[in-house]
Amino acid sequence: MNKSKEIIIFDTTLRDGEQAPGCSMTLGEKLKIAHALKDLNVNVIEAGFAAASPGDFESVKAIASEIEGPTICCLARCNEGDIEKAQQALEVSPNGRIHVFVATSEIHLKHKLNMAKDEVIKAAYNGVKMAKEYCENVEFSPEDASRTDHDFLTEVVNAAIEAGATTINIPDTVGYTIPYEFGELFKHLITNCNNAEDVIFSVHCHDDLGLSVANSLAALESGAQQVECTINGIGERAGNTSLEEVCMAIRTRKEYFDFYTSIDSTKLYPTSRLVSTITGMHVPRNKAIVGDNAFSHEAGIHQHGMLRHASTYEIMKPQDVGIGRSNLVLGKHSGRHAFLDRVKELGYELSNEDLDPAFGEFKKLADRKKDIFDSDIEAIVLSADGGTLSTWELIDLETSSGSSWGACAELKLKHFDGSTHEVSTAEQPSSGPIESVFNAIEEITGYNLELTNFEIHSVSVGEDAQGEVTVTVSYEGQDFRGHGISTDIIESGALAYLEVINRIERNRNRH
Ligand SMILES: [Zn+2]
Structure with a gap:
């Protein structure tokens, strides 16, 4: 043999x-x-x-x-x-x-x-x-x-x-x-x-x-x-x-x-x-093995066969590649244990310093959203960045917009030295809320960034699904990426833009 x-x-x-x-x-x-x-x-x-x-x-x-x-x-x-x-x-x-x-x-x-x-x-x-x-x-x-x-x-x-x-x-x-x-x-x-x-x-x-x-x-x-x-x-x-x-x-x-x-x-x-x-390179939905659609069967005749026996149309099982999709939904009353168990089942490890902030994010999300799906948990775990100090933190954000006049933002940020900073762009309306938020962030932080890419994706399903924004900016000839997740897409954008600025700050401090 x-x-x-x-x-x-x-x-x-x-x-x-x-x-x-x-x-x-x-x-x-x-x-x-x-x-x-x-x-x-x-x-x-x-x-x-x-x-x-x-x-x-x-x-x-x-x-x-x-x-x-x-x-x-x-x-x-x-x-x-x-x-x-x-x-x-x-x-x-x-x-x-x-x-x-x-x-x-x-x-x-x-x-x-x-x-x-x-x-x-x-x-x-x-x-x-x-x-x-x-x-x-x-x-x-x-x-x-x-x-x-x-x-x-x-x-x-x-x-x-x-x-x-x-x-x-x-x-x-x-x-x-x-x-x-x-x-x-x-x-x-x-x-x-x-x-x-x-x-x-x-x-x-x-x-x-x-x-x-x-x-x-x-x-x-x-x-x-x-x-x-x-x-x-x-x-x-x-x-x-x-x-x-x-x-x-x-x-x-x-x-x-x-x-x-x-x-x-x-x-x-x-x-x-x-x-x-x-x-920030998203996997196409139809990508073999790891795309969102790689294991979903839509055609009725396929579904019928699948229900009788998975091997009729499936040459690999989703579990083989670690897609541990279950219908288990977490919510407001799920505790730390349930959260951690699910994180492990999904194949992720959380370091000690990432654990508390990640669980905090989960609780915050549970207050805003009825059902929390695996993809929501994934998004929280993947954006955990424990132990790294952020220069700027979002405290409050309000935007208003109208098709006839444009949009403006009121923004409050906290600097890590403890000071808080507020700005309103009401005097200079922009063409849309995202732009007005980015302008407000630049005004407070003193950065002038060139936005080269802006992408938005839905993390899970339903009308209250979280939106994930990924932004890429060019600053002094170098590319920086940031992403933010929230049930409010304008807030996702603000978080992504702040992450970029925090990264630039961290980069500066290192050199
Ligand atoms: Zn090569």
Whole structure:
């Protein structure tokens, strides 16, 4: 009997995912996600690109020192400066991996690197060799491998293996390849590279043609043993291979692939929600595995079959991916225990400092809203930000608006030094209530922000459902995101805008 093969799950949400426009995260947010990835049981966390900026360096270092269990990986170009930075950031971890890369395709050599082929081979060899002096565990990637001449690619990979690389990652950097073709490339490399059996081949795909998961699976079938992916498939342009999709394909079609992963699939949904809340990148309703509609059956004929036997139309159970939907509704009289139990059942952990404020929010919500659904509880847990001081706090907000004259706001904020500040925009009405609230906030706090995105979503069902507002602003060339939740959408907007300002303040105090 053939023993099934373990596929190594390499998560790059914090590196490639974070590179997506508007997805940049603070150190605290990255740590939150790193903890969730550890609980999900990924094998490798690519924590960042230490040489990219001092902030990136700090976050790789913090993740390396705080997260135990998974291998912590840091990206570096094939030069001494980058590799040293990676080493310094990873020093604290017993399980570090340096990931060096150099572009190999004709197009990149000509237009980006301006290097000859033998120089690239030398760079690959030297880069791996240098990294190897610091770290036993070295991964090498020939960037844009899928558009590289196969014989040349073989030569580059040979050099990396000779220099001591332990993992060879083959990226489809621009999302260009097709499953059959990509599978053949892996077969070619594994057959033709020297000592291929001594290294682990890895696959890294982008979704420009919507083929990243299919291409990754084709590579795994052709001998790759590691897959690089991100939560919700976030990443540059159309994104990366989605971790939840590739893992559930392996799990659901186990008899076909004969692979397994270490992933705790019941944590997929909570982790997806965490990443979408932090990055502000909402998951489409029809997204496979973690979208709101992924497990709902509307068509009558389907519902009929489902009632008789779930397997008629369902290849996975919602519980398998951690969608623990029950009809249990909490309300005004639910106590701390009931709240905490539900939080745990939904797959979330609340730290001690988050617990009291989160329960306080729950009680406040229960006063305003009759039924509290799982999604309401999720929203409270995901926005818990205990232990972090806020500079500004909303005390009171009143708005009025009319179609003939516009809108104005009266706003009262509390500063953390204890002072309260009030302002009314009655003298200068704006075109709408949200705008008047934002103007009032700017007047009190003294900020002048450029709003680049405003989104509003309903958190649960019913007319008294909570509205979640996510705003993105640009301030001194940097993007900041904030979100706010309330049964009153104008208040959600105010809370989101204040969160942005509190973040900017925190950022300032750190530097
Ligand atoms: Zn990539």
